[in-house]
Amino acid sequence: MTSATKQRQPEICEFMPADYFARLDTKDIFADGKPLEVDLGTGDGTFLIKMAQHYTDHNFLGVERLLGRVKKVCRKARNNELTNCKVLRLESKYVVEWLLPEESVDRMHLLCPDPWPKERHHKRRLVQQEFLEAVFRALKPGGEFCFKTDHPEYFDWVVDEINTFGKFQQLDWPEDAFYYPKTDFQVQWEAEGKTLQRIRVQKP
Numbered sequence: 001m002t003s004a005t006k007q008r009q010p011e012i013c014e015f016m017p018a019d020y021f022a023r024l025d026t027k028d029i030f031a032d033g034k035p036l037e038v039d040l041g042t043g044d045g046t047f048l049i050k051m052a053q054h055y056t057d058h059n060f061l062g063v064e065r066l067l068g069r070v071k072k073v074c075r076k077a078r079n080n081e082l083t084n085c086k087v088l089r090l091e092s093k094y095v096v097e098w099l100l101p102e103e104s105v106d107r108m109h110l111l112c113p114d115p116w117p118k119e120r121h122h123k124r125r126l127v128q129q130e131f132l133e134a135v136f137r138a139l140k141p142g143g144e145f146c147f148k149t150d151h152p153e154y155f156d157w158v159v160d161e162i163n164t165f166g167k168f169q170q171l172d173w174p175e176d177a178f179y180y181p182k183t184d185f186q187v188q189w190e191a192e193g194k195t196l197q198r199i200r201v202q203k204p
Contacts, residue, residue: 037107038060038061038062038108040095040108042073044184048085052082060086061087061088062087107144132162136165141203144200146198150197152197155199162199168204
């Protein structure tokens with residue numbers, strides 16, 4: 001086999017769709033039919049792995065575009081013998097808008113994304129009307145979208161976008177509402193004295 005025809009071998013927990021241009025079937029990701037949670041921008045996997053360890057009756061799909069991080073998360077999943085955790089190496093926006101099946105996700109997480117603080121870069125922010133429409137479509141009735149950021153202006157942006165979208169119902173999110181581990185970014189920023197803001201909404 002020549003170097004031109006060699007293909008990268010995926011990690012055991014890495015999910016690679018058979019067709020990147022067709023909407024998935026949930027059974028393509030996990031065949032057991034457990035409730036599905038999606039973590040957008042998985043990073044080093046701290047949040048994803050802890051969630052999969054705690055909620056063994058749920059399946060977790062992490063979405064991360066950087067190969068090194070995907071390998072790191074898969075290594076953690078393998079070391080912890082997790083079978084309810086997979087990672088898809090793609091851009092979050094593409095996955096939500098074009099791959100996730102309709103009414104397939106029980107909870108979607110977007111934690112500490114790049115706030116793109118400069119005004120000329122605001123168009124790159126993930127949370128826009130088209131994205132929210134795709135999130136709404138992917139969530140099951142009663143499904144939730146959870147967002148956290150350390151950037152106050154971006155938080156206000158997201159709240160305004162959600163209010164403009166108008167189809168979600170906002171839920172209370174006290175600190176002790178349910179088990180919800182901190183991401184690596186949250187741990188780092190809280191150590192620097194920063195405060196994270198959060199919003200949790202539900203598809204009726």
